[in-house]
Amino acid sequence: MTTVDARGLRCPAPVIRLARAAADAPPGSELTVLATDPAAVHDVPAWARMRGHEMVGATEHDGVHALTVRTRA
Amino acid sequence: MTHATAARVILDAGGRAPLLPEARTAFLEALDQGWADPRRLHAEGRRARMLLDGAREAIAASVGARTPEVDLAPSHTASLHGAVRSVVRGRRRTGSQVVVSAVERAAVLNAADFAGDRVTVAVDRDGRVDAQELCAAVARPGVALAALQHANGEVGTLQPVGPVHDAARAAGVPLLVDAGSSLGHVDVGDAWDLLAADAGDWGGPSGLGVLVTRSGVRRSPDWPEDEDRWFPGGVSVPAALAAAVALQVAVATRSADDTARRRLVDVVRTRVTSDVPDVDVVGHGVDRLPHVLTFSCLYVEGEALLAALDARGFAVGSGSACTSSALEPSHVLAAMGALTHGNIRLALPRGTSATDVERFLAELPGIVAAVREAWGVGGL
Numbered sequence: 001m002t003t004v005d006a007r008g009l010r011c012p013a014p015v016i017r018l019a020r021a022a023a024d025a026p027p028g029s030e031l032t033v034l035a036t037d038p039a040a041v042h043d044v045p046a047w048a049r050m051r052g053h054e055m056v057g058a059t060e061h062d063g064v065h066a067l068t069v070r071t072r073a
Numbered sequence: 074m075t076h077a078t079a080a081r082v083i084l085d086a087g088g089r090a091p092l093l094p095e096a097r098t099a100f101l102e103a104l105d106q107g108w109a110d111p112r113r114l115h116a117e118g119r120r121a122r123m124l125l126d127g128a129r130e131a132i133a134a135s136v137g138a139r140t141p142e143v144d145l146a147p148s149h150t151a152s153l154h155g156a157v158r159s160v161v162r163g164r165r166r167t168g169s170q171v172v173v174s175a176v177e178r179a180a181v182l183n184a185a186d187f188a189g190d191r192v193t194v195a196v197d198r199d200g201r202v203d204a205q206e207l208c209a210a211v212a213r214p215g216v217a218l219a220a221l222q223h224a225n226g227e228v229g230t231l232q233p234v235g236p237v238h239d240a241a242r243a244a245g246v247p248l249l250v251d252a253g254s255s256l257g258h259v260d261v262g263d264a265w266d267l268l269a270a271d272a273g274d275w276g277g278p279s280g281l282g283v284l285v286t287r288s289g290v291r292r293s294p295d296w297p298e299d300e301d302r303w304f305p306g307g308v309s310v311p312a313a314l315a316a317a318v319a320l321q322v323a324v325a326t327r328s329a330d331d332t333a334r335r336r337l338v339d340v341v342r343t344r345v346t347s348d349v350p351d352v353d354v355v356g357h358g359v360d361r362l363p364h365v366l367t368f369s370c371l372y373v374e375g376e377a378l379l380a381a382l383d384a385r386g387f388a389v390g391s392g393s394a395c396t397s398s399a400l401e402p403s404h405v406l407a408a409m410g411a412l413t414h415g416n417i418r419l420a421l422p423r424g425t426s427a428t429d430v431e432r433f434l435a436e437l438p439g440i441v442a443a444v445r446e447a448w449g450v451g452g453l
Contacts, residue, residue: 011394011402012414012448016372019453039394039402039413046412050353050371 152282168215226254228356229365257323272316373415
């Protein structure tokens with residue numbers, strides 16, 4: 001599983017980093033982005049919907065959100 | 074770059090529309106005729122009082138209420154705060170819950186948290202509240218107040234105020250309807266017990282809110298006594314008069330304005346979807362305000378987009394976090410599951426021309442593409 005570190009970055013940077021990682025990953029990969037920007041919590045699921053990826057998890061610990069998607073197969 | 078010839082295109086009239094010419098005239102006249110304190114007993118004071126009462130009477134007529142039911146507030150925010158706080162206090166023996174939709178204005182959500190215990194009901198992808206869940210929440214014991222906007226001012230979606238009002242009435246709970254984005258643009262109907270509206274939004278002056286309270290709604294101030302009981306200190310008489318005049322004009326021209334602006338927004342909706350790649354158009358396509366449209370552009374920074382549009386002569390709004398002082402994006406977009414970055418919020422003022430909209434649509438795709446190019450997101 002790939003982890004993308006977007007902590008400290010403001011929107012739309014976390015989504016862009018995740019999208020770059022998704023473009024390089026084989027279909028069906030699980031990717032997790034770490035973000036401190038509160039907008040990422042809403043924008044990662046919205047991006048996944050627009051791109052046909054699947055949200056598989058979202059957790060938060062000490063202000064760091066971990067958002068996991070499975071890329072379109 | 075030349076600034077002298079660039080005509081501005083204003084597409085950000087939500088809550089602060091350009092002042093209607095009739096309202097401007099009324100405001101200036103009232104500065105001469107109604108400058109005095111309406112609480113004074115001398116001739117000048119009585120004249121100001123007469124103008125103020127006339128404004129309340131006209132506003133009452135425009136919303137189908139009686140004049141004593143109309144209170145004027147120093148802002149829309151103040152009218153919403155006052156409504157929530159006074160009803161929660163007045164009905165404290167019944168309970169402290171304030172049932173709201175997730176997409177109410179921040180003033181309602183914050184006042185509910187401040188004065189009572191907020192119960193928040195979710196919305197669907199179009200921003201429309203789950204009426205069944207809202208009705209069920211209102212019917213539970215311990216509810217002081219329910220609040221549902223007439224329409225959402227950020228995304229335009231109309232809310233099911235009719236069935237919710239029926240359920241609230243059956244439960245004996247008053248319903249506050251925030252018509253701050255609706256009054257003057259659409260018929261707000263009579264499915265409410267308290268109605269709040271914003272003069273700045275319908276083409277009147279800013280700094281004037283309206284709260285209409287049906288007789289029988291129990292309320293009590295939780296603030297110090299004042300001669301102006303519901304909004305201590307009263308309001309500006311010229312602002313009140315100009316607001317009333319603007320509302321009369323807005324209601325009189327509503328039907329024609331509705332047709333013209335609805336058509337323009339339909340054009341924007343279609344063209345943005347077809348001409349801008351990766352755009353999330355937000356809000357209900359049909360059951361909506363005539364003049365409001367919001368969309369979000371993937372991988373685009375809202376602040377950069379606004380700045381680029383502004384430089385090209387376009388004034389638009391945004392619900393993206395980076396365009397506000399807050400770190401949080403629009404709670405409305407978030408509640409709808411919409412993309413929150415790269416957001417553009419349009420509220421067309423009355424009289425927006427097809428030429429202006431066409432110019433915006435002609436330039437938008439290139440501006441979005443340029444912002445994306447600067448971030449190197451092509452092909453993602």
